[in-house]
Amino acid sequence: xxxxxxxxxxxxxxxxxxxxxxxxxxxxxxxxxxxxxxxxxxxxxxxxxxxxxxxxxxxxxxxxxxxxxxxxxxxxxxxxxxxxxxxxxxxxxxxxxxxxxxxxxxxxxxxxxxxxxxxxxxxxxxxxxxxxxxxxxxxxxxxxxxxxxxxxxxxxxxxxxxxxxxxxxxxxxxxxxxxxxxxxxxxxxxxxxxxxxxxxxxxxxxxxxxxxxxxxxxxxxxxxxx
Amino acid sequence: xxxxxxxxxxxxxxxxxxxxxxxxxxxxxxxxxxxxxxxxxxxxxxxxxxxxxxxxxxxxxxxxxxxxxxxxxxxxxxxxxxxxxxxxxxxxxxxxxxxxxxxxxxxxxxxxxxxxxxxxxxxxxxxxxxxxxxxxxxxxxxxxxxxxxxxxxxxxxxxxxxxxxxxxxxxxxxxxxxxxxxxxxxxxxxxxxxxxxxxxxxxxxxxxxxxxxxxxxxxxxxxxxxxxxxxxxxxxxxxxxxxxxxxxxxxxxxxxxxxxxxxxxxxxxxxxxxxxxxxxxxxxxxxxxxxxxxxxxxxxxxxxxxxxxxxxxxxxxxxxxxxxxxxxxxxxxxxxxxxxxxxxxxxxxxxxxxxxxxxxxxxxxxxxxxxxxxxxxxxxxxxxxxxxxxxxxxxxxxxxxxxxxxxxxxxxxxxxxxxxxxxxxxxxxxxxxxxxxxxxx
Numbered sequence: 001x002x003x004x005x006x007x008x009x010x011x012x013x014x015x016x017x018x019x020x021x022x023x024x025x026x027x028x029x030x031x032x033x034x035x036x037x038x039x040x041x042x043x044x045x046x047x048x049x050x051x052x053x054x055x056x057x058x059x060x061x062x063x064x065x066x067x068x069x070x071x072x073x074x075x076x077x078x079x080x081x082x083x084x085x086x087x088x089x090x091x092x093x094x095x096x097x098x099x100x101x102x103x104x105x106x107x108x109x110x111x112x113x114x115x116x117x118x119x120x121x122x123x124x125x126x127x128x129x130x131x132x133x134x135x136x137x138x139x140x141x142x143x144x145x146x147x148x149x150x151x152x153x154x155x156x157x158x159x160x161x162x163x164x165x166x167x168x169x170x171x172x173x174x175x176x177x178x179x180x181x182x183x184x185x186x187x188x189x190x191x192x193x194x195x196x197x198x199x200x201x202x203x204x205x206x207x208x209x210x211x212x213x214x215x216x217x218x219x220x221x222x223x224x225x226x
Numbered sequence: 227x228x229x230x231x232x233x234x235x236x237x238x239x240x241x242x243x244x245x246x247x248x249x250x251x252x253x254x255x256x257x258x259x260x261x262x263x264x265x266x267x268x269x270x271x272x273x274x275x276x277x278x279x280x281x282x283x284x285x286x287x288x289x290x291x292x293x294x295x296x297x298x299x300x301x302x303x304x305x306x307x308x309x310x311x312x313x314x315x316x317x318x319x320x321x322x323x324x325x326x327x328x329x330x331x332x333x334x335x336x337x338x339x340x341x342x343x344x345x346x347x348x349x350x351x352x353x354x355x356x357x358x359x360x361x362x363x364x365x366x367x368x369x370x371x372x373x374x375x376x377x378x379x380x381x382x383x384x385x386x387x388x389x390x391x392x393x394x395x396x397x398x399x400x401x402x403x404x405x406x407x408x409x410x411x412x413x414x415x416x417x418x419x420x421x422x423x424x425x426x427x428x429x430x431x432x433x434x435x436x437x438x439x440x441x442x443x444x445x446x447x448x449x450x451x452x453x454x455x456x457x458x459x460x461x462x463x464x465x466x467x468x469x470x471x472x473x474x475x476x477x478x479x480x481x482x483x484x485x486x487x488x489x490x491x492x493x494x495x496x497x498x499x500x501x502x503x504x505x506x507x508x509x510x511x512x513x514x515x516x517x518x519x520x521x522x523x524x525x526x527x528x529x530x531x532x533x534x535x536x537x538x539x540x541x542x543x544x545x546x547x548x549x550x551x552x553x554x555x556x557x558x559x560x561x562x563x564x565x566x567x568x569x570x571x572x573x574x575x576x577x578x579x580x581x582x583x584x585x586x587x588x589x590x591x592x593x594x595x596x597x598x599x600x601x602x603x604x605x606x607x608x609x610x611x612x613x614x615x616x617x618x619x620x621x622x623x624x625x626x627x628x629x630x631x632x633x634x635x636x637x638x639x640x641x642x643x644x645x646x647x648x649x650x651x652x653x654x655x656x657x658x659x660x661x662x663x664x665x666x667x
Contacts, residue, residue, distance in 0.1 A: 001266035027395055031342055034388065054378040062384030063414075069391050070410040073403065 006046050012039035024084065026072050030065050037061050051143050059201065064208045071212030146194045276369040280358045287564075288508035292320040295508075295571050302575040323501075330497035337398030338494065346396060347495070347502035349389030354506040357383040357513050362437045364526050364555040375436040376424060379517065383472075386510060387413040390474075390481065393503075394491035405490025408582055409474065409481035415589045416471045416478075422597040423465040426458055426604050427451045427521040430624070440525030444538060447529030448621045452522040455611075455620065457603035462522040464597050466566070469514035471589070473507060476574035480582050515566035516559065523562050526555030 016036030023029045037060040044053030085093070256268040263271070293308065296319060300307025308316025334343050360379040362368040372378055387409060394406015430451050431439045443450050452462045471478035482490030489495075492503050519525060527534050537554065540547040580588065608618040617623065 001269055004266075025339070027339070027392070028342065031345070031392065038385075050372050050374050050378065054374055054381045058377070058381035058384060061388065062381060062417075066387055066391055066410055066414060069388075069395060070407065070414065073391075073395055073407050073410070 002046060006043065009039040009042040009046065012036070013043065027069060030068050030072075033068075034061055034065050037065070059204070064204070067208050068212040071208075075212075143194075147198050276359075280355065280369055283363070284355050284358055284509050285505070287512040287560075287567075288505050289320045291508045291511065291567055291571075292323065292504070293317065294568065295574075298568065298571045299575045302572070327497055327501040332497045332499065333494075335398050335494050339396040339398065342392050342396035343398075343494075344499070346389045346393035347499040347506075349392065350386050350506040351389075351502045353382060353385035353389065354509040354513065356385075358509075360436065361513065361516050362440065362520070362525070363559060364552040365441070366437065367552060367556065368437060371437065372435070374434050376428060376434045376439070376517075376521075379436070379513075380421070380424060383510065383513065384413075384417060386506065390491050390503075393495070394481075397491070397494040399494050401487045401489065401493040402491050405481045405483070405487050405493070408483075409491060411582075412471060412474075412478065412480060412585060412589075415586060416468055416593075419464060419589065419593040419597040420468045420472055422594075422601050423461045423468060424517075424521060426461045426465075426601060429601070429604050430454050430458065432624075436520050440520055440527070442624055443524040444527050445534050445622060446531035447524065450522065450524035450527075450529065453621070455604065455607045457600045457607060458522070461597070461600045461604070462518070464593060464600065465518060465522065466569075468593060468597075469518065470570060470573065471585070473510050473514060473570075475511065475570055477577040477580050478585055479574075479579060480585055483579060485579075511567050511570055512563060515563040515570070518566055519559055519562040526552075526559045528554075528558055 013036050016032045016034075016039060019032035020029050020036060023032060037056060041053045041056040041061070044050075044056055256263055256271055293316065297307040297315070299305075308319035310316060311322045312318025334340055357379050359369045360372060360375045360382070362371075368375075391406045391410045394402045394404075394409065397403070427439055428434050431442050433439060439451075447453065451458050453459065470476075474481045480490075482492065484490075487493070492500055495503065528537075537551040540551055611620070612618050
């Protein structure tokens, strides 16, 4: 069931993204973008990343797209402005897109999936706060603190480890666990959390508004002199 | 009919120490009772049950409120309102409206962008419908329990704007375009104070889980978050004003402004597609009223300490009492939300419509600074109170009033319970921990 839903949302996301590229009408592009971004949010929900899924909906679908359409409505001269790209633009866009694809591809390939799964599995502990254990989406508190620049999950653990290396209630650690614990015990540096991404997000909407008005103005016929 | 095991697992949840995700519980019970079902089959049936229930709570209040709107409007304007359909009070007026609308021809103007024109009513309806997934109707009666429930609910509701803006744009009509533009401008600005005032109860409660937020308002009306401090009291009214604007209700109904824009964004719509907009508007009114009730007005608690305490005490005794108290709680929350909807209708037929520049001024020059100030006030309130009077709340401290939910009961660890709850507090001043003030209310 989950596999099926995941495949469905993934297909919708890819199909929407393709339709954005192939469509000529700016507002239809926005609509297809809604489909692509909404299905991406669905993927996040399926992966138990509730907070990120909700943020995806609120920032991208609820904020960005509305601003985009708003910008187009305010600035476009013809009722349904359409985009016809020149070959140079297609080339530019293609180069940027391929470069981004290469970055994403190399990132995905460089992740050690087996080890990630291992580290996820050993972190299972039922939280007493809220309904869900952290693996099922109860992540709002850690994320909220991280947005303020505090990484309790990292900083406190490393501090605890340096103060009392062996807590009495610790179960005997499996080799995989002990290796990750060693990694956490090493330097007790304070992380900066998600401050930088947070600031980047706050610039995002401004970028979208400017971009939308640029897109809509690009095809405006040259005003007749006088 | 509800079998005992199903009822027990549904309404008490103490069968399983696992999280009380209702979908999980129903599908779990289905699996347990009928082993021939596969896991995905049980999930599918559970999903269908939830969808049907939410559909009922999406459609029926809208049905009732459309009738109420006509009746209240009539009375306020010294008329009778509907009197004929379905008896003396015209109970079935909404049904008659619905039948009339279904019969109408489904038109699309030649100038319209047909695909978007046809799709946008569905976006609006689906957004308003999906927002109900995250609303608890009583303790644990939620379709999807999420730790970021409030955030997700607001995010999903904000998708409604998209459908309206697209409808305005794709209609190929100037009136619609103006309506859509106004709606976009209005929503983009009003989402700021909406977010800030919705965060105020979250700051008080220290959680975004809507169920937990209501649980912290147990034990009498003075424990409701609206009475938590003066800032929260004002924040409720700001929140209510902003939700009026976010639902395009008068005096903020600039997007449809009949007197100047014909019908605004829905000028070109007819028949069922038009009624989808209508349905979604009333459902969204009900939704934000539920949200206001949950965040500020104590949710399903009656506000009378004796009744509330009895509800809590009886909850875990047996599943029949647990079920009955939850039904009572649901009645309470529907009553409160219904009252808020009545106030929305009342305001619509009392106040004149603002001009669009006045709408924007109200938001950007007044509501945003006010909500920012209230937010700051709520954040500093426990510190001020603690430094002057030595306690963090006027009435019962938050950590002491949380009833032990049945899903958290673990017979082997009663001592850990208190610790768990006090760590929910956002600001825990040591003074209050050492002198428990339980029962001072």
